[in-house]
Amino acid sequence: MSETGNIEDLAKIVAKDVFSWFKWRQAELKDVNWSCVQDHHKKSTHPSDTVFSYIHPYTGDRIFLNTDLKSYAEGTIKPAAIRKAIQSLAMSVECANVSSDWQEKYIPDDEYTNEVVGLLFIYNHDNKFDRNFFSFLSQMDRKNLRIAPGNTIAVIGPQTIDYLVNVVNDIKVLIADEHLPKKNELTFYYPDLVMSKRHGSEWDQPATIELLTSPWMIIKHKPSEKCGEEGYVIYYRRLGETVDEFIYFLDTLSHYQLLLHNAPIKLRFVGSSKVAMQNFNKAKIQYLQSWGADPGREQQLNRIEASSVTTVVTEFNPMEIGMRDV
Amino acid sequence: MSRKNGPSLYHMTDKNIFDALQHKKVTLNALNDHLLERGIFLSDETGKSEITEYVASLPHDYHHYQFIAGLIENSNRKEPSTNTVLDVQLKNGDIKSYCDEVVKTRKGSGEVLKISQSGDSTTVTVTYTDVDFSKTEIRQRTTKHAVIEIENNNGALSIRRPANNRAAEIVDQFTNELKKSVKEEVPERIISLEAIVQAEARSYFFDKLIKLIDGFKLVDVKQVNVKFSESDDGEDSDEDDDNGVLLGHIQKAVLNGDGVLQSAEFNQLHGSGFYITKITWVSVDTLPGGDKVEFSAEFGNPDICSDYKYKVCSIYGYKKLDEYNVTGRSPSAIEKKVLLKKLEAASFLAYEKVVNKYGQNDSDEDD
Numbered sequence: 001m002s003e004t005g006n007i008e009d010l011a012k013i014v015a016k017d018v019f020s021w022f023k024w025r026q027a028e029l030k031d032v033n034w035s036c037v038q039d040h041h042k043k044s045t046h047p048s049d050t051v052f053s054y055i056h057p058y059t060g061d062r063i064f065l066n067t068d069l070k071s072y073a074e075g076t077i078k079p080a081a082i083r084k085a086i087q088s089l090a091m092s093v094e095c096a097n098v099s100s101d102w103q104e105k106y107i108p109d110d111e112y113t114n115e116v117v118g119l120l121f122i123y124n125h126d127n128k129f130d131r132n133f134f135s136f137l138s139q140m141d142r143k144n145l146r147i148a149p150g151n152t153i154a155v156i157g158p159q160t161i162d163y164l165v166n167v168v169n170d171i172k173v174l175i176a177d178e179h180l181p182k183k184n185e186l187t188f189y190y191p192d193l194v195m196s197k198r199h200g201s202e203w204d205q206p207a208t209i210e211l212l213t214s215p216w217m218i219i220k221h222k223p224s225e226k227c228g229e230e231g232y233v234i235y236y237r238r239l240g241e242t243v244d245e246f247i248y249f250l251d252t253l254s255h256y257q258l259l260l261h262n263a264p265i266k267l268r269f270v271g272s273s274k275v276a277m278q279n280f281n282k283a284k285i286q287y288l289q290s291w292g293a294d295p296g297r298e299q300q301l302n303r304i305e306a307s308s309v310t311t312v313v314t315e316f317n318p319m320e321i322g323m324r325d326v
Numbered sequence: 327m328s329r330k331n332g333p334s335l336y337h338m339t340d341k342n343i344f345d346a347l348q349h350k351k352v353t354l355n356a357l358n359d360h361l362l363e364r365g366i367f368l369s370d371e372t373g374k375s376e377i378t379e380y381v382a383s384l385p386h387d388y389h390h391y392q393f394i395a396g397l398i399e400n401s402n403r404k405e406p407s408t409n410t411v412l413d414v415q416l417k418n419g420d421i422k423s424y425c426d427e428v429v430k431t432r433k434g435s436g437e438v439l440k441i442s443q444s445g446d447s448t449t450v451t452v453t454y455t456d457v458d459f460s461k462t463e464i465r466q467r468t469t470k471h472a473v474i475e476i477e478n479n480n481g482a483l484s485i486r487r488p489a490n491n492r493a494a495e496i497v498d499q500f501t502n503e504l505k506k507s508v509k510e511e512v513p514e515r516i517i518s519l520e521a522i523v524q525a526e527a528r529s530y531f532f533d534k535l536i537k538l539i540d541g542f543k544l545v546d547v548k549q550v551n552v553k554f555s556e557s558d559d560g561e562d563s564d565e566d567d568d569n570g571v572l573l574g575h576i577q578k579a580v581l582n583g584d585g586v587l588q589s590a591e592f593n594q595l596h597g598s599g600f601y602i603t604k605i606t607w608v609s610v611d612t613l614p615g616g617d618k619v620e621f622s623a624e625f626g627n628p629d630i631c632s633d634y635k636y637k638v639c640s641i642y643g644y645k646k647l648d649e650y651n652v653t654g655r656s657p658s659a660i661e662k663k664v665l666l667k668k669l670e671a672a673s674f675l676a677y678e679k680v681v682n683k684y685g686q687n688d689s690d691e692d693d
Contacts, residue, residue: 058383086367133365134362134363134365137362137365138359138362142358142362142367143370144370145367145370147367147368147369147370148369149369149371149372150369150372151368151369152366152367152368153366153367153368154365154366154367155365155366155367156365157365160365193339193340193341193383194339194340194341195340195341195344195379195382195383196340196383210364210366210383210384210385211385213364213365213366214364214384214385214387215385215386215387215389215390216385216387238387238389242388244335244388245387245388245389247335247388248335248337248387248388248391249387249388251335251336251337252337252387254337255337255339290436
């Protein structure tokens with residue numbers, strides 16, 4: 001798999017830096033082997049590179065992400081390699097859900113119902129992988145991945161990592177420029193759904209793994225002296241090449257009741273096309289027209305401040321990393 | 327028509343998505359594809375209801391909505407066409423101005439209408455949201471396009487349109503505009519066998535139609551829908567007795583298979599007062615290397631044989647002499663245009679033959 005110690009560390013640095021912003025807790029223990037308890041695995045131990053956890057906003061369960069961090073050069077990202085990694089992770093997850101050794105190592109208390117999910121984190125350290133990761137994944141033979149019933153494996157590929165790095169970078173810049181309050185005054189926004197309601201307090205909600213791979217994520221922030229009233233920042237991940245997608249998006253915001261109060265909304269395009277802004281403005285007009293003249297609604301729509309996120313590229317020098325002793 | 331407010335695209339709640347995904351057309355494979363796009367893999371053994379619940383709880387955007395709607399929408403459902411001929415001498419400019427009037431009166435109905443003219447042909451394209459509250463919520467609103475084609479053939483105006491209410495309404499408005507401005511009577515030609523009630527005559531129409539398509543040779547009839555003719559009862563009492571049980575229960579029947587018209591069953595039904603209301607047949611282009619084409623024609627209202635409509639179902643490409651592709655494909659826009667025109671012409675020819683043979687009025691036919 002052409003992984004070397006240094007390069008694998010890259011994945012660790014990226015993961016650590018990024019996921020804390022999504023309010024994921026990282027377990028103290030890293031790079032641990034723990035005993036396998038399933039005979040059919042024919043293994044004595046399974047590895048865990050690192051384990052993240054959060055409380056799921058809708059189920060109230062504690063989700064553990066048993067994570068396999070991979071760092072590949074562009075040429076070595078191959079469907080077969082990923083398939084193998086998923087299979088191996090699937091075994092770990094099946095075991096982790098029942099292994100007392102794993103539970104002793106990673107579960108701090110009995111406060112919640114726990115569920116272990118597998119996370120395969122595929123970082124491309126030379127930044128050359130430019131294919132659509134999911135169309136690439138769809139070439140992979142999906143049969144017989146040996147995921148045990150009830151288990152879930154999530155894969156985060158180079159494009160999603162880039163997106164997440166850019167989101168985190170943007171949040172940092174917004175905080176630094178005092179457009180957003182401090183990190184702990186932000187929360188990921190989960191509206192009540194018809195079939196699931198949000199658990200616990202509105203604040204301090206994590207971004208679930210499902211939210212990270214969704215077309216948008218909504219962050220709510222508290223009011224602060226420097227940044228003004230309570231408001232929202234929405235990261236929009238799609239290309240934005242159609243007007244219809246924004247009409248749908250506006251209707252979603254309306255459905256979430258975000259257009260009712262005069263709360264400021266910052267819409268941030270991440271990696272969107274050049275026409276996204278134009279299409280968004282067209283959609284605003286069409287959306288207003290379809291509801292008939294309503295100055296209040298128009299005012300609120302106009303308070304949505306849309307702009308593009310300046311994208312950055314993470315580039316680390318493997319040698320440097322080696323010397324940093326992570 | 328009652329829709330005044332609201333966007334054509336509504337946010338789908340998790341419940342809407344959950345309901346939509348319950349549809350039997352939604353396969354486990356499609357759901358797993360949907361999750362793959364989000365980088366999520368579940369066990370092969372996960373059941374549909376479990377996946378559905380999980381998928382429904384995820385945020386969905388317009389592209390997901392389209393994907394889900396596409397799973398349950400029958401995408402290659404081809405809408406049948408119909409046409410009307412108005413015997414009137416017009417200038418192309420007049421046609422354009424009537425169309426403009428129609429566009430004006432339909433402002434605010436939530437449609438987008440576009441008019442384009444090329445030579446003697448005027449096209450009105452309507453983009454609208456079709457609302458059907460009887461469907462599951464995610465399918466209640468679909469964006470549709472209807473193309474209405476008005477051909478000016480020196481003294482006859484041939485109007486071709488999809489056989490749906492929206493297009494009918496627009497054509498009606500157009501015809502009204504035209505009649506307002508043209509002072510004399512405008513004879514309107516449509517195909518309807520409402521006035522010709524004999525079962526034999528109604529079947530005769532379809533029998534002629536399938537043989538009269540210019541440049542095509544009939545190969546086979548694949549399906550026939552028949553309906554019992556109520557107006558025929560009381561006559562031919564001998565036959566009634568023979569088939570008493572049959573006639574007592576069956577009102578409609580669909581016959582599927584090869585060579586339906588030659589089958590004993592069809593002949594029996596046909597002989598006992600049933601008439602054809604719909605037919606699907608295959609003809610082959612007589613040009614060397616010509617394709618095989620499946621057509622279909624029917625009366626939208628089979629009781630009275632009105633609302634005539636037809637479509638080109640599929641094309642089976644030519645392989646070599648007497649051999650064609652086994653699976654059909656949808657006709658291209660150009661093929662459709664040419665073939666629909668031939669179907670129309672054959673329909674009018676067949677109609678003429680029925681009228682000539684069986685006459686216009688049924689009331690005094692007693693023999």
